[in-house]
Each structure stands twice: as C-alpha cells, then as structure tokens.
Amino acid sequence: MKRRIPPHWILIAPGLLVFAVAFLIPIGRLAVMSFQENLPEGGTGGFVWDHYVKFFSDPHYLRIFGRTLVISAVVSFICLVMGYCLAYGISRAKEGRKLLLLMIAAMPLLTSATIRNFGWIIILSRKGLLNELLLSVGVIKEPLSLLYTPTGVVIALVHVLLPYMVLILYSVLEGLDRNLESAAANLGASRFHTFRLVTLPLSMPGIIAGTLLVFSISLSFFVTPSLIGGPKVQLMATEIYNQTINLLNWPYASALALILLAAVLIVTNLYNRALSRSRTEANPFHV
C-alpha cells in the first residue's frame, strides 16, 4: 500500500526543522547536563540526581519557584483585565480610529524591554518621578519602596507584556459576530447580561491564548526581574543566570531550566483544559 506524505507535513517541515535545531537539540543537551555531576575543577562528571534532589528539598529554591509562579499569575491577571478593557474599547471604536488606537497600544513593542525597564527605574526609585509626584500632592508622607521589590517587578512586567494581550484579545473581539449581541439585547438581556453571557464566552479563546502567552513569557523573563527586582527579588530566570554566570554550576542551572520548562508545560496544559471545559459548559452550542 502506497502512502503519500500528507500535504500539511510539507508545510510544517521547515518550521519543524528550525524548531528541532534551535530548540530540541539545546534542550536535549540541557536535559543531559542536568543529570551530570558538577566537578570542582570545571566540566561535568557522571550521572547524578543531586540537582533535582537539591531543588526539591531546599525551601530556598522552592520559594524562588513559588515566587516566580505567583508573580507570573498576578501579571497575567492584571494584563488580562487591563488588556480586555483596552481591546474591547478599541474594537468598539470608530472604524477610522481603530488602526491608530491599535498602533498606540502596540507602540511599546517598538522599543526594547531593557530600555523600557530603565525608564521604570527612574519612575519607581525612592526619589523617582512617582514618589516625588505623590509626595508633592500629599497622597503619601513617606516615599514608597517600589524599586527592588516584587511590586515593582509586577508593574514593569505588566507594561512589557500588555501589548501582547491587547493584540490577541483585539483580534478575537474584532472577529465576533455583533449580531449575536444584538440578538441577546433583542431578547431582553441587559448590557451586562449580554457581555457576561455572549461576549465573554465568545472571547474565551482570546482570553486563554493571551493569558497563556503572557504567563509563559513572564515565567522566563529575565531583564525585568534583573533590573527592577535587583538581587533581593530572586526568580527562576535570575537564579539560572546566577548559577550559569556567577557560580559556573551549569548542571544545576540546566536542572533549573528544565524544571521551569516542565512547570510551564504542566501549568499551561492544566489551565487550557480547565478553561476549555468551562467554555463548553457555558456555551452548549460550541460556537
């Protein structure tokens, strides 16, 4: 029996090849290295479980891991709320203004995250713009500590990642069939009910995609925690850097990287399942 290569594989092949070379091979190396002993005279030795045992038995590293997850979840949630409002507003704007508004929302992507984070250092420091402003208006009496704190990291990360959320949610909200909303209104639903029962469930794919994207980027984001968080706010990405560069413990850094990767895969998978289920329940017609 002759079997032809299905056409979609031909389309996928180039991307898959790049993916294999640029992602699978390096990750494979990391996986191997994460089970190797770190020798004091440099280089790596035989097979050991030590790095994983160390990570899961030391509360210090588990705390770093937990902190990373919490910060990413908070950032995703804030981005979702803010991004939804923005995307909703833009999709309901006048036809001629949409493009302009969308460009403004996506503008931050035109400068690198490093430069935007330097801006936040100037704004958030104890003698920074924000504190000077709040002090002069009289809202606060003592300057707030924002720089080198988790709060500062969350603020800066939201700024960096919000455009991704807006762009994804916008494309979904823009593609909605408005007739469904009119129909709901026609059948007597209030505006709030229409939003809750029609618009929100229909935009669920965008919500899932957006939060997953933001969550997974912020889990592994290095620049912002490093610049805004400083040495005190230790997250997985900064710890991997520390182990790689400062301590030259590459096997342990590899183990950390793989644990982070596994965490992203597990969390996103669970989240995707949970939300997809709730979507089918809320929307029995599978629209």
Next chain:
Amino acid sequence: MIAKYARKIVLLCVVALLVFVAGCGGGTKSSGGNTSTDTNAQTNAGSGSGTASGGNGGGSSSAPAKLVVSSFGGAYEETQKELAKQFAQEYNVEIEFVTLYSADALAKIRAEKGNPSIDVVQFSGGQESIAGKEDLIVPIDLNELSNGKDLYDAAKDPNGYAPAYAFSALGIIYNEEKISTPPTSWKDLWKDEYKGKVALVDISNSFGLQFLLAVAKMNGGGEHDIQPGLDAIRELLPNAAAVVKSTPEVGTLFAQEEAIIAAYDTGYAFTFRQQGQPIKFVTPQEGAIGTFINAQVVKGGNEELAKKFVDFLLRPGIQKQFAEKNGYAPTNRTVELSEELQAVMPYGEEAVGRLIRLNNDLVNENKAAWTEEWNKLISQ
C-alpha cells in the same frame, strides 16, 4: 490515521535527537562549545569582512591581524580603547573591545574552550584562579615580558599567570556633603545615623564578595569561616538603602542621595568624583582588600599578540596614563605619580604591600555555598 503516525514520527525524532545529543555531549568536558563557536565564526566574519576580505582572497600580509579584548565597559573601557590605539599602530593590529564583566567573561571563554572568540580576557575578581585551573588561559613567564622585572611583588600571580596591571582597593566611599566626620572603620557602616543610607553590593559583584570577606575577617572569620560575616551582614541589612549588583546602580544610589555611604572600590570612587559627585574614598583601619586587575592570554586565541598586549598594559607610560584618567594604581614600580594622585590610590611599595590579598582558590571553592547563604539572607 495520519495523526497517529505523526505522533510516532515526532516522538521518534525527539528520542533520536536526545540520544544523538547525549552521545556527543556526554563525553566532552566542556559541552556547549560547538554551537557557540559557530556563531562566533559568523560574527567575526561579518564584522571583519570589510578589512579581512582582501587578505583572505590574495593571502597578502597587509591586512592587519585582529585582537579581541574583553573590558569592563564605561569610562574604564573608553580609556583602554584610547590607550590601545598606540598598540594597534605599533603592531599593525586591529583591536576590538567587547564589554564583559569578569564573571561573564569567564563563562564565555569557558563555553568557547578550545576555540575562543576572545584573545585577551580581563579579570578583576580573582577569576584567573578558576580560568587557570580549567586550562582556559596561558601561564606567562615574567622574564619574557619586557616590563616583568619592574613589577611590585604584590602584582605577581601566585599561580604563574599574567600579573596584575592595575591595583584597586575596597574601602569606604561616602558623600562628603552629607557626612562631615569621615568614617574610619568598616564598623561605621552599622551606625544608627546611616540607617537606610548604606548601599549594599550583592555577592555576585566582586566588591560585594570582598566586603563580605572583609566583614568576616573583622569578626574573627575569613575564607575558612564565613559565618561571622553573614551574621554581621544580617545586622547591616536594616541600614541598607538597597542591595544592588552593578556599578551604575551604586552611582545612581549616590546621585539620588538614597545612599551616602558604601563599601566600594577606589577606582570607581575616582570615576564618580570625575562625574561630579561629591564622593570621597577612605581606607578603613582594618585595611583595604586589594583588587588585582589583570589581563590574561586566552588559550587557543592569538596567543603571541595577546602576550604582547599584556606586556603593553604593564608599560610605565601606559600605567601612568591609566592612573591619571581612571584612578587605578600602577603595578609597575617605575611609574611616578603626582602627590595628588598618590593620595587617592594605593601607591608605592608600602601601600601596595598593605593591600589584603584574598585566597582566591579558597574563595572560588566556597563561593557557591556563600552565595546560597547570602541569597537566603537578603531575600528574607
């Protein structure tokens, strides 16, 4: 059907790749070298194409050779670039500087072992002891260097690698407008009057590590016993304005007057002062920890030329200019400095001899454990 096969194929691919990678990656001592050298070859070809293309085609000797040197960025690197022009002319070479802090530089030459993209690597945090042990740099016989005989003994590397070309010292830097009575001891940092005003430098920075050791020594510990140091740092934390990692961050803390006192480096105190900040440096009575800044010849690079560059950095004329522009003390005893300059840096046989040299082998052995303890301490 298709989906079923697709899954199997993908799975097979992944397994095959992993096995392949495990096979070639497991045996070699420094894995990761291959991939990085590829990209380096590319970048070299890309950046050098303008000058090197003629040389490649005709094989002529007129195209200048190229020397890649790591440096620490900022004013430091600017000065070195300026001074290196003389070397470039004398030896008809093109010098390219890449900005890498010592730790990053060490990680880079380690990843590129055997096929380095850097010829001369500069260290300020004792990394040469690791690099030597891992066979990443080349030992140097001081008799082969024309300036080798003029060096202070303190400049010589205990393991036979390239000597220090500049001294710097860890002491106390402070804002002279805010602090009228100059501090005299490390203990002053713990004073109540500096609550929230001390810039504390992270252990990932060489100066932070040196300070931790200085504090440990002051309290009866040292390279063998870091605990007294960590305990004292715990008590210093309420005084800290912030814990920072890099020199620019220290500069910002002082510029914004968030911090008015810190344990930091004399060379950078000089730079901050040149930038217009009212910053002064004092050597604490416990003694200053020495920083022995050195340039090493990377194994497998352009070793001959690199050795000449190291020798060049030891020349009295170059060291004098370096001291005048950047505030780093000469390691060549024939260099004469103005009295004004002598006052702000460890100058002369006596002052140089007083610099405390840390046992880098012990430091590097224990650094991972100390870093873990430090991180636990400051993240509380």
